[in-house]
Amino acid sequence: MPEELAATAHQFEDLAQQHEADELGMWVFLGTEVMFFGGLFLGYTVYRHVYFGAFEAGSHLLDLLLGAVNTSVLIASSFTMALSVYAAQKGRKKTLITCLILTMILGSVFLGIKGVEYGQKFHHHLVPGYDFNPEGNFPAHMSLYFSFYFIMTGMHALHMIVGEGLLLVVLILAAKNRFTAAHHATVEVVGIYWHFVDIIWIFLFPLLYLIGGR
């Protein structure tokens, strides 16, 4: 199997070992990502405890419907990503490319909706450090809620953008016939990353949008 040999980097014994290393590497990397977001979750937990009323009030200023739609869009993108991996495993190039493009489109839709939400916040003067001057009465320290809203969703969006870049690379490699039913670790690894970014959002949605009933 000369093809398989060519795909194996010199430091590995065989392709299987290389796949396992790639996959483990991605899981370890996601461990670092969990801790990175963990710092934000910690800050959020502390201030939510100290300023619960302000956080509740801030949360009620978000558009729950847009948030729910966006969550669904992201879940759909995870679904198409899973289908991409399926297509790669089966060696179906056309399906793979279609699913990857769908994933990228859904990811862009998510970022677009996020942009609309950000626009609303700017319009309503809800941007701490830049223009924080909401209408009417609001509890002290509500700006902290919006600080966390922007930092957490911003960091998430940054990871989405990185993910879009990775998907683009996978797409190009797929178009160049670099993947076979036996050799497609890159698709799987990027898939794992994409699902992880989805999971972060699955937690951000309740933490930011669903504080206290409306």
Add this chain to the structure above:
Amino acid sequence: MSSLTVDEAPQAASHVHYLNVKFGVKSWLFTTDHKRIALLYLASITFFFFVGGAAAVLMRLHLLTPGGLLVEPATYNKLFTVHGILMVFFFLIPAIPAVLGNFLVPMMIGARDLAFPKLNLLSWYVYILGGLFTLYAVVAGGVDTGWTFYTPYSSTYSNSHVIAAALGIFITGFSSILTGLNFIVTIHKMRAPGLTWFRLPLFIWAIYATSIIFILGTPVLAITIVLVALERLFHIGVFDPALGGDPILFQHMFWFYSHPAVYIMILPGMGVESELITCFSRKKIFGYKFVAMSSLGIALLGFLVWGHHMFVSGQSMYAGMVFSILSYLVAVPSAVKVFNWTATLYKGSISYDAPMLYALGFIGLFTMGGVTGMFLASLGVNVHVHDTYFVIAHFHYIMVGGMVMAYLGGIHFWWPKISGRMYPQGWARFAALVIFVGFNLTFFPQYILGFLGMPRRYAVYPAEFQVLNVMSSAGASILGVGYLIPLIYFIWSMRYGPVASANPWNAKGLEWQTPSPPPTENFEEIPVVTEEAYDYPVREAQVA
């Protein structure tokens, strides 16, 4: 009996190894060979060590007189900040993992390279980029927050180049993460046939435990720095009490990384120590599993104790009690190591080559640093000596007396493997002694100063402290000379040193089974391991 053997007839010059396989700057800057990357790290880390050391020398000179000899107080603040940042983030943390770890991990486990060689090279570039940002901050006017960047001073009030320095540390953090990730995957997936977990050299266990801290601690520091930078740029209020933020939260997040970072520094040193002690007493390590497991124990417990830096910060005293108790627990695995090394020495056939002198120095100095750490973990005593020179002396005994000693011991031990040359033993032993004496003269008086109440981070001090301060400064100059001697003879040996054999110390371990310097892929043929680590032949006298 000296265990040192030098080849009488130098190996044929035709022997192709990682150093002579390619020449030219490009072959180094684009290399993916873990051994060459280790040397890139060695050069850059040495550079930062001497820059950070220069800042220390200036501080010690300044403190010769009670009124301060050299610089303005504001400049003094910048000096100790530069010293701290460069030494912690650019020397202590990467030194053993990125230099010795990079060089040795694949060889010790019988692999051709790390799992991700390109990531490995990337980590060096990331390190250099972070270093450049930090150096820029220094040259542009310096940072005066101390290496700890406490808020709200760093995030709101300081007028110095906080963002550039913080960005430098943020970037360098990714080099740690990449290194740790690489090691974890490599150690899990690429061990030679027969090399089971409990046959691994203890250095590998130590590096593995260190990598866990890299992976799980560094990201928290990264997000903390991001928050400080955002606070500074946009005044979002996260750490600013005027806007409802909690500065103590910064300290929690900072020390969640930075306390375990202490173990990032010392754990690899402990790994080196186990290698040196066994080789130069020609005995199997006493209690292999305990030493191995204590590394993992330290990696976990190290994350449970960070609050002992915050006893006087305004942290709840109930949390303080919890952190105090947990801090005592870390003494257990640390003591397991010290006792097991001592037990290994017992009835060993000890030879006092230069690496062993460093190793013995390590045991004593680390123990002193560790025991004074117990003083500091105690809530009541801590209040008395908090932020005094007692703390300075304590962590320098661990960092310099422990980690730097182990690092130098390791460099001396593996230098024949790295360079293929021997260095002059007499000079090396002399340098080890100079460093030991200089170190103790520098830092022991600081214990006393601290106990008498001299606070850290001040440019002036009361006149009655002068004698001890002059002693400390005198020691610092001896220490400085001591560090320069190895630099000179190592460079000398690269060209003029006698050619080293494959195994000049008659040591066990896969790295000694391949020629010095090793070929690019480390082994002609991947070795098969059939014996436990440190399987030194048992002498008759020992059995009796």
Add this chain to the structure above:
Amino acid sequence: MAGHIVSIKLYALIFITLLVMTGVTTAVGYVDLGRWNIIIALAIAIFKASLVILFFMHMKYAGKLPRLVFASTLLWLAILITLTMSDVLTRSWDHPPQGWQSLSTSGQR
């Protein structure tokens, strides 16, 4: 490890479950249940995340190692949050020594 193929049927089932759960959690968000709001919302989030991890990310079919990595990460995250909260939650229990009262009450907390 690599190589286990999950059927499209199962993927679709997971996808639909995730969408339904998103709907449920959003609907609950419109009702004020006091402290139960966050408990329900987080329980659903954990359920959804588990589905994604187990099936989309193939953790169910992965070896021990990814599970170990994942479990230790969660442990470390728990350490970070628990120990920090042990300070934040107990800070108000402190009783300042006599005479310090005026100083401590002028602070924020």
